[in-house]
Amino acid sequence: MLIYSMDVDYTPSGNKMISGSWDSTVRIWPAFTSTTSAYDSHFKPTVSWSVDMYHTARMDRVSHVKTTMDGKYFLSASIDHNIRIWKVEKSKPLRVMDKKEKQQYQYSQRLAEKYSQFNEVKTIKGRVHQPRHVHVKQRVLKAMRNKRTRKETNKRDNRVLYKIKKQKVVHIEKNLE
Numbered sequence: 001m002l003i004y005s006m007d008v009d010y011t012p013s014g015n016k017m018i019s020g021s022w023d024s025t026v027r028i029w030p031a032f033t034s035t036t037s038a039y040d041s042h043f044k045p046t047v048s049w050s051v052d053m054y055h056t057a058r059m060d061r062v063s064h065v066k067t068t069m070d071g072k073y074f075l076s077a078s079i080d081h082n083i084r085i086w087k088v089e090k091s092k093p094l095r096v097m098d099k100k101e102k103q104q105y106q107y108s109q110r111l112a113e114k115y116s117q118f119n120e121v122k123t124i125k126g127r128v129h130q131p132r133h134v135h136v137k138q139r140v141l142k143a144m145r146n147k148r149t150r151k152e153t154n155k156r157d158n159r160v161l162y163k164i165k166k167q168k169v170v171h172i173e174k175n176l177e
Contacts, residue, residue, distance in 0.1 A: 003049070003059075004021055004022040004023075004067070004141060005019040005020065005022075006020050006021060006061065006062055006063050006064070006066070007016055007019070007020045007062070007064045007065050008020075008023060009061060009066055009067050009074070010031060010067070010089065011031075011067050011071045011074075012067065012069060012070070012071045013071055014031055015031055015095040016028050016029065016030065016088065017029045017030075017031045018052070018065045018074050018080075018088075020062030020063065020077075021061075022051070022061050022141060023134050023137040023138055023141065024055055024059045024060055024062065024133070024134065024137060024144065025053050025054065025062070025134055026053070026054040026055070026062055026063055026065060026074075026076045026086065027051075027052065027053050028051045028052040028053075028088065029051060030051055036139050038072060046086055046142050046155060048173045049117055050177060052090060053130065054076070054086050055134060056084075057131070057133065058080070059078050059080070059082070059084070060079050060080035061078075061079050062076050062077070062078045063077055063078060063079050064076070064077040065077075067088070071088060072086065072087065072088055072089075073085055073086065073087060074088060086150045091105075092105065092112075094132075098177060164174065
């Protein structure tokens, strides 16, 4: 999956990275500390998917993202001249929770953390809904990238052929004199 990020910001705790991208989405990525790495021993990415994705149907390309100082919210500005406020943790309610709700929320978080190594839980946790308009924009972006690389390789191949032809022509003219 290819994503052109327009802006990137870290949460104040440094454990999450937020990116605003060309495909009208804001994504939250896990940030890596000095003890963990995004790459395995063969320099292949080990984490390539965002943890969470935010989007609306009317949101245009996201140009800027900024987190608040408390790390609970972040702001996104898009080229349609709108600023939106988002929660970093989608599942956490905005209102003040009473004691029982807080215990239930903490319990569900501990359960998710405890069983996070199971494949079934990884699959559920890794699923991020992507709407159709995001898929279409990603397809357009991929086509643009493929077109650009194909054009560059064609230019490079044609330059080499032209130089070879030019050298042959020069070489033939020298033999005729």
